[in-house]
Amino acid sequence: MSFTVVLVGRPNVGKSTLFNRLAGKKLALVDDTPGVTRDWRSAPGWVGGLSFTVVDTAGLEDVTDDSMEARMRRQTEMALERADVALFIIDARAGVTPLDRHFASILRKSKTPVLLVANKSEGKASKSGLYESYELGLGDPIPLSAEHGEGMADLVEALLPYAPKEDDEAEVDAVAVEASDEGPVPIGDQPETEADRSKPIQIAIVGRPNVGKSTLLNSLVGEERVLTGPEAGMTRDAISVDWQWRDRRFKLVDTAGMRRRARVDEKVEKLAVADTLRVIRMANVVMLVVDAEAILDKQDLNIARMVISEGRSLVIVVNKWDIVEDRAMALRQVEDKLEAALGYIKGVKVVTISALKGHKLDTLLDAVVDTYTVWNRRIPTSQLNRWIEGVLDHHPPPLIEGRRVKIRYVTQVKSRPPTFALFVNKPLELPESYQRYLTGHLRDSFDLPGVPLRLLLRKGKNPFADE
Template identity: 70%
Template sequence: MVEAKRRLTVAIVGRPNVGKSTLFNRLVGKRLALVDDTPGVTRDWRAGEARLGGIELTVVDTAGLEEVFDDSLEARMRRQTERAIERADVALFLIDARAGVTPLDHHFAGWLRKGRTPVILVANKAEGAAGRPGLLEAFELGLGEPVPLSAEHGEGLADLVEALLPYEPKPEDAEPDEEAWDEALPDPAEEGAEAEAEEPAPEEPKALQLAIVGRPNVGKSTLLNALVGEERVLTGPEAGMTRDAIAVEWNWRGQPVRLVDTAGLRRRARVDGKLEKLAVADTLRVIRMAHVVVLVLDAHAILDKQDLTIARMVVEEGRALVIAINKWDSVEDKGAALKQLRDRLETSLPQVRGIPTVTISALRGQRLDELLDVTQKAYALWNKRIPTAQLNRWVRGMVETHPPPLVEGRRIKIRYMTQVKARPPTFAVFVNKPVDLPEHYVRYLVNGLREAFEMPGVTIRLLLRKGSSNPYAED
């Protein structure tokens, strides 16, 4: 039996601003990591899948190595990078060939030599004559022959493949002996021996894409760490710590989950600088790709203007929305806080009634199972489909109870209705005069759908189409 090949895990390490994120994006074939000339852009390590020269890779981008050992942000970033190196099969140690070998490069080369993870030395920005002196200096580091490449221009990747080949995981090709085959096969001479039909393997459930969003410093990263049970992303008192959207593959009660921590979203007028704009754009991309979005609120500032802006954004994108009120253990008047939340939702988001809300403490790990239960229910509703026959029986009852208004003395007629897609539930309503059907009657139908088919808190879309007859009506 031939086992499936395991992916080679490769961690990209080096001092700040040597091109680690540029190489990461080049290998995974997407602009997943934020790239800027400012040192220290990457803070948390992030992983992506790649295929390079036939080698299946899991590539890990890390924060720049700093010689700091206190409790500062830089020291916490260093500890995250150390964890990534320990988990990797091989580390790519990047230097800047144009800048030459620095004392910091020497220091970290010595540190990497002492570790258990094999190291490949990579001289980035080696294109042209400007990179040649640095390429020669790289031999001083004692890590073998450097691999020259240009991550920005994609040059030298063939040499990188050659350097990675010795570390490629090999599948186990051991064949069972004849005795093992004899024991495994039924004896045809034995009375009643039958070869049992092999049952097909059940399909694995698809991963739930779960995004964690909110304003800065409300506890998004703390929540992700509490859910996965390890310090996967950096946390601390500093606001705006998370920049890249960090995805973590996880499993909860047999359901694969792809958790994504995102940068905090401030009001547009307060967004300052290129890096923050890139981080905001990355968060918006994550929201568009998500199935369910958990909007984390600070219990001491529930649903302010920016929270409502984020909630509307999620609803307009058609994602399933769950609200998590964090730091609930420190709230004194819990009843008043919940009443404030319900009032704000009712007045500011009337188009999506019944948004599920869970009070949690990410720091203490309180009510996280309940949050995940609610998330699963929201995901199921987001995927819900309703048979056309049920929809048309329901819409006839709605029209009889409250007929559409008259337009120029003639009644608007709703011919029939059908669900055209899920994720979110989207329905086509065929009307003789779709342009004249007023907005308040559309809301009447949406609210009726939500109540009759038990779809609280999920975005429902109605598409008005012109139709003269019902193709589902019996002759």
């Protein structure tokens, strides 16, 4: 059993730096610009033999209207209500500010226990701020430096009273293993077993800014889990949410919008896009969300090609379908653009939804599970070799300088994505056009739609043949 620790404080006091320190990896974006974090995100934390769930939140602002800052504050308050203990973080070098005093007065009335943390306490410049923090009425401050890892022993000692008493060594070890798996990671290269089925499907929700990615995640989980609004580019950090639908577990990851590289000039946006690319590389299924009013424009297709090149499975999600008038024409445009840009990977599933109204979300998830199943598929070697014999009889490779390239054997060497090794006497001379023909024939023969297939040409004798 674990407990939950939430990090709160005004902007730019080092909450995300401490979050990364406690999580043991750089999961949250960190920059000197105030307000980089906008949504709250959680991860398994592990420090000094103590295991817990750590939650990073947006900087607290003294606003209560409908602005983005006010919506960020409501997200932080939601995370605070769910926590077992809160760490109220101040900047010891800057001293206690009026905003610190304001929120300290609010936190003193909170039902959630609060510990005061004086961050950036390295060096003499922090001493005056450390002494000032006593006036906040939250008890003795815990001096530490999240950036340098100083003072973590004092933090562990302060958190110990909130740890469950039955948190024995076996459970700590289990959480430590879970912590190492935080974030979207590949599940492996074996056929899906019951044990694999119990593992979450890692889903990355990607697309251009303001196409409804965060709204889709909120609609799926049934709550305002991430910040949404009319402003483009609201999401910066990749926010991971564990969720279950029917008998399957999912890890949904909302990502920052990806504009064309030429338009990305701010440092924070560059960091956010780099984080999105990391999420794509580690996902099982990528939902590419596109706007129904601008379906599959150039940037959408660039993202789709990148997903395929990374070997991830792809589902295209056409959002805001409820506002489309000529739906038949829109679907024909989607088919034409897919054929022109991604004709080499036939069968990519396209699902039309309304994330705001929650329309056809079950259909979307069915498509995700089906695509994931194909991405994991393994084909027996005996079937593959019967298939290649038929292919060679019907359409053998072309002659190269009067001699024919011989394909002796084929086997699947991995899944996720399905990858096949062809043992060829002259692998460098097998034309790319014939390799594309084999890939297409393989896709049709074994029902492998919508996922990338890879052929690896190998030279040598059949490794499975008798000596």
